[in-house]
Amino acid sequence: MSTYIFGHSNPDSDSIVGAISLSYLKNQLGEDCIPTRQGKISAETEFILNKFDGVEPELKTSYAGESVYLVDFSDYGQAPEDIKEATILGIVDHHKLGDITTSTPLECWIRPIGCSNTVIYEMYKSFNVEIPKNIAGMMMCAILSDTVIFKSPTCTKVDTKAVKELAKIAGVEDYKALGMEMFLVKSAVDGATARDLNTRDYKAFEMNGVKVGVNQLEVVDLSVFDDKKDMIFEDMAKMKEEEGLHTMLVLLTDIMKEGSQLLCISDDVSKVENAFNCKLEDNQVWLDGVLSRKKQVIPFLQPQF
Amino acid sequence: MSTYIFGHSNPDSDSIVGAISLSYLKNQLGEDCIPTRQGKISAETEFILNKFDGVEPELKTSYAGESVYLVDFSDYGQAPEDIKEATILGIVDHHKLGDITTSTPLECWIRPIGCSNTVIYEMYKSFNVEIPKNIAGMMMCAILSDTVIFKSPTCTKVDTKAVKELAKIAGVEDYKALGMEMFLVKSAVDGATARDLNTRDYKAFEMNGVKVGVNQLEVVDLSVFDDKKDMIFEDMAKMKEEEGLHTMLVLLTDIMKEGSQLLCISDDVSKVENAFNCKLEDNQVWLDGVLSRKKQVIPFLQPQF
Numbered sequence: 018m019s020t021y022i023f024g025h026s027n028p029d030s031d032s033i034v035g036a037i038s039l040s041y042l043k044n045q046l047g048e049d050c051i052p053t054r055q056g057k058i059s060a061e062t063e064f065i066l067n068k069f070d071g072v073e074p075e076l077k078t079s080y081a082g083e084s085v086y087l088v089d090f091s092d093y094g095q096a097p098e099d100i101k102e103a104t105i106l107g108i109v110d111h112h113k114l115g116d117i118t119t120s121t122p123l124e125c126w127i128r129p130i131g132c133s134n135t136v137i138y139e140m141y142k143s144f145n146v147e148i149p150k151n152i153a154g155m156m157m158c159a160i161l162s163d164t165v166i167f168k169s170p171t172c173t174k175v176d177t178k179a180v181k182e183l184a185k186i187a188g189v190e191d192y193k194a195l196g197m198e199m200f201l202v203k204s205a206v207d208g209a210t211a212r213d214l215n216t217r218d219y220k221a222f223e224m225n226g227v228k229v230g231v232n233q234l235e236v237v238d239l240s241v242f243d244d245k246k247d248m249i250f251e252d253m254a255k256m257k258e259e260e261g262l263h264t265m266l267v268l269l270t271d272i273m274k275e276g277s278q279l280l281c282i283s284d285d286v287s288k289v290e291n292a293f294n295c296k297l298e299d300n301q302v303w304l305d306g307v308l309s310r311k312k313q314v315i316p317f318l319q320p321q322f
Numbered sequence: 323m324s325t326y327i328f329g330h331s332n333p334d335s336d337s338i339v340g341a342i343s344l345s346y347l348k349n350q351l352g353e354d355c356i357p358t359r360q361g362k363i364s365a366e367t368e369f370i371l372n373k374f375d376g377v378e379p380e381l382k383t384s385y386a387g388e389s390v391y392l393v394d395f396s397d398y399g400q401a402p403e404d405i406k407e408a409t410i411l412g413i414v415d416h417h418k419l420g421d422i423t424t425s426t427p428l429e430c431w432i433r434p435i436g437c438s439n440t441v442i443y444e445m446y447k448s449f450n451v452e453i454p455k456n457i458a459g460m461m462m463c464a465i466l467s468d469t470v471i472f473k474s475p476t477c478t479k480v481d482t483k484a485v486k487e488l489a490k491i492a493g494v495e496d497y498k499a500l501g502m503e504m505f506l507v508k509s510a511v512d513g514a515t516a517r518d519l520n521t522r523d524y525k526a527f528e529m530n531g532v533k534v535g536v537n538q539l540e541v542v543d544l545s546v547f548d549d550k551k552d553m554i555f556e557d558m559a560k561m562k563e564e565e566g567l568h569t570m571l572v573l574l575t576d577i578m579k580e581g582s583q584l585l586c587i588s589d590d591v592s593k594v595e596n597a598f599n600c601k602l603e604d605n606q607v608w609l610d611g612v613l614s615r616k617k618q619v620i621p622f623l624q625p626q627f
Contacts, residue, residue, distance in 0.1 A: 092423075105419075106434075114410075114424040118397075120624055122418050122476075122616070127430035129411075143448060171427075311427070319425055 020106060021077065022086040023053040024133075025095035027219055030062045034159040035088035035133045036074050038152050039109060042137065043086070045146045050086070053077040055097060059217065061162060061203040068195075069154035069187070089133040091115035094221055109136050111171075112311060131176035132163035138179045154187035161196035162203075165235065165272050169308045197237070200272060204236035206245060211252035214245065215267060222315060224322035227263035230256065231318075233310050239271040239278060246280070250300065253282045263322075264289065268310060276305040288321040325411060326382065327391040328358040329438075330400035332524055335367045339464040340393035340438045341379050343457050344414060347442065348391070350451045355391070358382040360402060364522065366467060366508040373500075374459035374492070394438040396420035399526055414441050416468075416476075417616060436481035437468035443484045459492035466501040467508075470540065470577050474613045502542070505577055509541035511550060516557035519550065520572060527620060529627035532568035535561065536623075538615050544576040544583060551585070555605065558587045568627075569594065573615060581610040593626040 022040045024032020036052035043050040052074040058066070066073060081102035091108050092115025093100065105117070107124035111133050128136050134156040141148050148156070160180050164172035167180075184192040206214060219232040236242070242249070249267060257265040264283035271277070280301050281289050295302045307313045327345045329337020341357035348355040357379040363371070371378060386407035396413050397420025398405065410422070412429035416438050433441050439461040446453050453461070465485050469477035472485075489497040511519060524537040541547070547554070554572060562570040569588035576582070585606050586594050600607045612618045 108419075108430075111427060113427050114413075114422065114430065116421070116423050117419065118421050119419040120621060122416060122434035123432065124434055125413075125419065125430040125432035127428060129427035129429055316425060 018049075018084070020048060020050045020084040020086065021053045021080060022050050022088060023055055023074070023077070024088045025090035026055045026097075027095075027216065028054050028056050028062070029059065029089075029218060030065055030162045031133050031159045032089045033058060033062045033074060034065065034071070034155045035109065035137060037071060038134060038137045038148075038156050039086060039088055039140075041149065041152055042141055042144065042146055046144060051075070059203075060205060061199055064199055064202040065155050065158040068158070069151040071151065071155050087117070088137075091117050091127070093117055094223065109133055109140070111136060128175075129173075131169065131172040132160040134159040134163075135173075135176045135179045138183065139175070148183070148186055150187055153183045154189060157183035157187055157189065157192060158195070158199055161192065162199060165270075165308050166193055166196040166200070168272060168275060169312075171309045171312050200235065200237050204238070204241060206234075206236075206241050211245070211248040212256075214249060215252050215256055220310075221260065221262070222319075224263075224319055227322060228261060229264045229266070229318060229322070230260055230262045231266045231268065231310055231314060233268040233270055233277075235270045235272055237271075237273055239269055239274070242269050242278075246301075250280060250282065253280065257282050264318075266314075268304075268307070268314065270308055272308070275308060276303060277307045278302075279304050279307075289318070292317040292321050323354075323389070325353060325355045325389040325391065326358045326385060327355050327393060328360055328379070328382070329393045330395035331360045331402075332400075332521065333359050333361050333367070334364065334394075334523060335370055335467045336438050336464045337394045338363060338367045338379060339370065339376070339460045340414065340442060342376060343439060343442045343453075343461050344391060344393055344445075346454065346457055347446055347449065347451055351449060356380070364508075365510060366504055369504055369507040370460050370463040373463070374456040376456065376460050392422070393442075396422050396432070398422055399528065414438055414445070416441060433480075434478075436474065436477040437465040439464040439468075440478075440481045440484045443488065444480070453488070453491055455492055458488045459494060462488035462492055462494065462497060463500070463504055466497065467504060470575075470613050471498060471501040471505070473577060473580060474617075476614045476617050505540065505542050509543065509546060511539075511541075511546050516550070516553040517561075519554060520557050520561055525615070526565065526567070527624075529568075529624055532627060533566060534569045534571070534623060534627070535565060535567045536571045536573065536615055536619060538573040538575055538582075540575045540577055542576075542578055544574055544579070547574050547583075551606075555585060555587065558585065562587050569623075571619075573609075573612070573619065575613055577613070580613060581608060582612045583607075584609050584612075594623070597622040597626050 022036045040050040040052040054074045080097050081099040084104045086107045088109050105119045110127045221230045253265045267280040269278040327341045345355040345357040359379045385402050386404040389409045391412045393414050410424045415432045526535045558570045572585040574583040
């Protein structure tokens with residue numbers, strides 16, 4: 018029986034590429050693994066798969082009775098609904114430790130670094146398995162995406178070193194240029210509905226009994242949102258209602274100016290203002306230097322609840 | 323500020339030695355770590371420390387405001403009471419994933435193998451740090467203890483290989499003889515009160531809302547309990563009352579005969595009988611081949627609740 022490997026719901030490039038790269042490694046080690054995904058692929062991920070001849074993992078949302086490895090998450094909020102009926106053989110991640118528990122011993126490779134694919138890169142080295150050229154290219158892109166081409170405060174030396182070594186294997190000379198090309202694809206908002214935008218990198222967090230939703234859109238130039246903000250706000254209010262959120266936030270992150278415009282619809286804006294020591298105007302504020310939801314947003318919000 | 327490294331409450335040899343061996347590794351890597359312990363040291367651990375010039379870690383039960391690494395556990399039930407006020411930098415373990423969560427990214431080295439010190443041995447290799455002779459000896463003993471000198475079903479090839487390599491570093495020729503000597507120390511029950519015995523390797527488990535306590539005593543010859551069973555049963559009933567347990571179990575494990583005499587005081591013995599497909603007589607039963615609480619007891623009990 019095969020084992021399935023997949024990333025979190027609403028998958029980003031790290032989740033999709035991580036499923037592919039970890040499956041290949043596990044298969045080389047004699048396990049029989051199949052990469053899957055919990056949701057649809059983003060334009061950025063599609064760009065990566067096309068660039069490096071990657072095969073889109075199969076969509077699979079139910080895992081009762083199956084054995085699985087999880088990539089890039091460790092909480093039930095981002096897992097398939099029937100995950101408690103699956104056997105979790107292992108977790109590869111780079112986030113805080115979530116609420117998933119298991120009933121049998123497992124394998125966890127979790128590191129406080131910039132990207133799950135960097136952890137997987139370390140696993141390849143640890144097991145002395147050669148990384149195929151196309152998988153190296155995809156892993157490199159996943160790391161460039163998660164670390165915002167090394168600009169994110171989550172980026173560590175381990176990540177930059179991994180990118181440089183993976184670029185060599187992939188035969189990519191100018192990985193920064195490729196990273197920019199990728200972020201231009203990610204920046205495309207034309208034709209997207211407000212809901213498309215608001216769920217593109219949406220995550221919900223439990224904070225002391227209330228639910229806080231945080232979406233992030235990383236672009237090369239914030240002006241692409243100039244004529245979209247009204248419809249984004251309108252849809253944020255709808256999402257807040259539908260999902261029963263206390264607060265719905267959208268981070269419009271400008272990776273060139275290195276900061277984020279924070280949009281906020283909340284039952285109590287003072288919590289958000291206190292978290293970031295700022296004053297909202299028209300439900301928004303510029304947070305200079307803020308690039309990472311994980312490191313610069315969530316840890317400041319959590320204590321307010 | 324120093325970081326503290328400690329194992330679970332009611333520490334076994336793996337917890338104490340793991341705190342020592344992981345602290346040394348982290349210090350070599352430039353962190354400032356101090357091994358501590360949550361409770362008193364067993365006769366077996368004392369034997370190991372004496373044998374290899376080990377220093378008993380300092381007793382420390384409160385960690386609010388501190389940074390910590392956890393060894394050999396990942397659940398709140400075995401953690402200090404104020405663990406939620408500490409920053410958990412990492413977890414090294416070989417059990418199922420427990421209910422501990424963190425608010426910041428961390429480092430987890432968790433493997434489905436026989437002993438946390440085997441995981442730490444792999445960490446030394448991964449960071450290319452030389453293991454001092456005395457620490458190698460202690461790590462070897464911790465692995466021999468957790469794997470019942472390789473007899474436990476939890477023992478893997480990784481564990482046996484680690485013991486062989488650690489024995490070389492420690493200059494121990496006959497590690498199996500040393501293991502037997504250690505288990506003879508562990509077998510000593512003379513002078514121990516019933517409560518000493520019942521808490522020697524006691525762990526409490528939450529099973530669907532009820533609490534199940536399981537203690538394990540590993541000995542070289544079961545006959546040492548012949549004149550102790552009455553007082554053990556009497557005290558089990560007391561512990562069940564005091565701790566609000568649904569079921570209190572004691573495994574008297576004979577490492578030579580390779581099985582366990584199960585003693586049981588329960589609100590519903592049928593759950594225990596169904597778990598092990600057996601019939602209790604005088605509140606006890608011989609479970610042939612059962613050496614591991616983690617692998618051969620808990621996974622069969624859990625589904626009954």
